[in-house]
Amino acid sequence: MPLTLREYEATARERLPAPVWDFLEGGSGTESMLSAGRRALDRITLRPRCLVDVSRRDPRTTLLGAPLAAPLGIAPMAYHRLAHPEGEVATARAAGATGALFTVSMFASRTLEDIAAAASGPLWLQLYWLRDRAQLATLARRAEAAGYRALVLTVDAPRVAHRPRDARNGFSVPPDIRAVNVDPAMMAASHGHTPGQSAIARHSKEQFDPSITWEDLAWLREQTSLPLVLKGILTSEDAELCVKHGVGGIIVSNHGGRQLDFARAAPDCLPEIKEAVSGRCSVILDGGIRHGADIAKALCLGADAVLVGRPVLWGLAHGGGDGVTGVLECLQEEFDEVMALMGAPTPGDFTSSGVFRSDISAP
Numbered sequence: 001m002p003l004t005l006r007e008y009e010a011t012a013r014e015r016l017p018a019p020v021w022d023f024l025e026g027g028s029g030t031e032s033m034l035s036a037g038r039r040a041l042d043r044i045t046l047r048p049r050c051l052v053d054v055s056r057r058d059p060r061t062t063l064l065g066a067p068l069a070a071p072l073g074i075a076p077m078a079y080h081r082l083a084h085p086e087g088e089v090a091t092a093r094a095a096g097a098t099g100a101l102f103t104v105s106m107f108a109s110r111t112l113e114d115i116a117a118a119a120s121g122p123l124w125l126q127l128y129w130l131r132d133r134a135q136l137a138t139l140a141r142r143a144e145a146a147g148y149r150a151l152v153l154t155v156d157a158p159r160v161a162h163r164p165r166d167a168r169n170g171f172s173v174p175p176d177i178r179a180v181n182v183d184p185a186m187m188a189a190s191h192g193h194t195p196g197q198s199a200i201a202r203h204s205k206e207q208f209d210p211s212i213t214w215e216d217l218a219w220l221r222e223q224t225s226l227p228l229v230l231k232g233i234l235t236s237e238d239a240e241l242c243v244k245h246g247v248g249g250i251i252v253s254n255h256g257g258r259q260l261d262f263a264r265a266a267p268d269c270l271p272e273i274k275e276a277v278s279g280r281c282s283v284i285l286d287g288g289i290r291h292g293a294d295i296a297k298a299l300c301l302g303a304d305a306v307l308v309g310r311p312v313l314w315g316l317a318h319g320g321g322d323g324v325t326g327v328l329e330c331l332q333e334e335f336d337e338v339m340a341l342m343g344a345p346t347p348g349d350f351t352s353s354g355v356f357r358s359d360i361s362a363p
Contacts, residue, residue, distance in 0.1 A: 001326055002318065005290050005311045008327055012083070012317035019169040020082050023200075024313055026165035029261030033254050037288030040265035044297045045356050052343030057336060060099075061347050063282060063305050064227050064248055066122035066149050069099025070332045071295060071305035071347050074312050075256075075286050076126030076152060076231070078107035081177045083316040084323075086110075089118045091316060094324035096120030098332065103152055103307065106139055107179040107187075116146040124229065126152040129216070131209045135183060137223045142181070144224040150248065153220065154255075156232025158210035160201045161259045172199035217245050231286065232259070234269045236276035243280045250277065253286035256309055267301060271352075274302025292334025296342060299350035 002008045013021055027034040059070040074095055081087035088110040095102035096119050103124045104115055116123060125143035130136050140151055165171075172193040173179075179187050189203040221228055227248030232255060233239055242250050252266045252273055266287050274283050285298040286307040298306045308331065315323035344350050 003330070005314065005327060005330060008311060008314040008318050008323065012314040015317050016083065019171050022165035022169055023171050024077075024082065024310060026163050027257035027261075028161035028163050028259055031164075031257065032261055033257030033259075033263060033265075036257065036263075036265040037254060037267055038290070040267040041288050041294050041297055043357055044267070044301070046293065046296065046300075046338070046342060047354050047356055048341060049343035049354075052345070054340045054343060054345050057339045057345045059332065059336060059339060059347060061305065063101060063122075063284070064150055064229075066101060067099075068101055068122070068305065070335055071299060071303075072328065072331060072335070073101030073284075073305060073307045074103055074328075075253075075307035075309035076103040076105040076124075076154070077309055077313060078105045078179065079109045079173060079177055080313065080316060081109035082174075083313045084320045086320055087316075088115045090321035091312060091324050092116075092119040092121075092123070094315075094321045094328060097321075097325050098328040100328050101305070101307075104148070106181060108181060109177050110180065112139075112142050112146050112148070112181055116148070123148045124150040124152050126154060126231065127220075128154050128157060128204075128207075129209045129212045129220075130186070130207050132183075132186065132207070133219070135186065136220070139181060140220065140223045140226070144226050148226065150227045150229050151220070151224065152229045152231050152251065153217075154231045156234075156253070156255050156259050157204070157208065158212075159208055160198070160204035161261070162201065163198055163258060166198035166200060167196060170195045170197060170199075214241055214245055217247070221246065229282075229284075233273065234264055234266065236272040239273040239276040243277055247281055249282035249284060251284045251286050251307065252303070253307075256287060267298065270298065270301040270303055289331070292331050292336070293338050295331065295335045296338045296344070296350055297355055299347055300352055300355040302352070 088108045092115045125148045229249035231251035233250045285303040289308045315327035
């Protein structure tokens with residue numbers, strides 16, 4: 001069994017076809033953002049406190065009312081069956097076994113209902129805003145009926161950015177793997193292979209609605225009673241608008257380095273967003289999480305929890321649900337050790353005084 005996330009990565013790279021690996025791992029433009037979040041986290045060092053009773057540690061927390069074993073969840077990613085035949089069902093079982101949140105992509109390769117049947121932990125559903133609002137409304141209502149606890153609207157992708165690896169490979173989704181929760185006619189472009197073009201980008205241009213504004217959120221909120229979370233927020237101005245429009249949570253994210261090239265790294269945005277919302281909605285960091293210490297750093301910077309993305313697919317490729325369980329347990333065990341060594345027996349004990357950033361003065 002691998003002992004670190006990097007060992008899971010190495011195994012996944014060996015097992016997945018090269019075009020699939022490039023699709024999962026690639027970024028937009030110059031791919032500068034693939035390492036931006038990691039660099040931002042690496043600039044942060046921890047300031048431990050000593051002689052604190054850490055004989056009993058409790059990493060549990062709640063997020064929008066959902067109990068979590070630790071401040072950790074799975075970010076939305078499409079087509080888990082690219083990594084393992086069981087796809088999102090295996091991921092859901094692993095999330096439940098470890099007490100982690102699972103954010104299911106609208107382009108999941110298993111049905112929302114099958115995923116819910118396999119889950120024993122909280123589920124959220126991620127959405128892109130489609131031109132066909134009826135399809136969007138149907139997905140939202142299905143999620144609520146199946147027991148999902150929140151809707152996550154990705155707002156940093158009015159279109160899919162140019163991703164050179166996908167274009168070079170002429171990447172398209174294999175015909176035996178489909179976004180089974182969406183009308184097949186709407187997904188046809190994602191399966192059409194054209195040399196030198198990304199089918200994913202072509203599909204987004206056809207189906208994503210780039211005209212939506214803050215005022216459109218009211219329509220989506222009317223479709224269900226579920227809280228709405230916005231993913232892709234990077235500025236205090238937009239964070240304030242989230243609060244104004246009744247958003248329950250913000251996911252601070254660079255979309256895995258797959259959207260705006262040369263953007264500010266998500267960890268660097270956390271403090272201003274936390275200050276802007278001032279406790280009026282949840283704040284979550286997505287991207288670059290590779291060690292339990294990263295969870296601690298995110299909490300100190302103002303996050304209530306973190307989401308982990310690609311490592312989950314590495315675990316899935318390594319060993320299905322057991323591999324995902326291994327990835328999540330690795331992060332949880334590392335976080336528990338950091339809690340002990342930081343003198344922070346609960347997530348609430350990680351505050352701004354617990355970190356030093358090399359680009360600012362010490363507290």
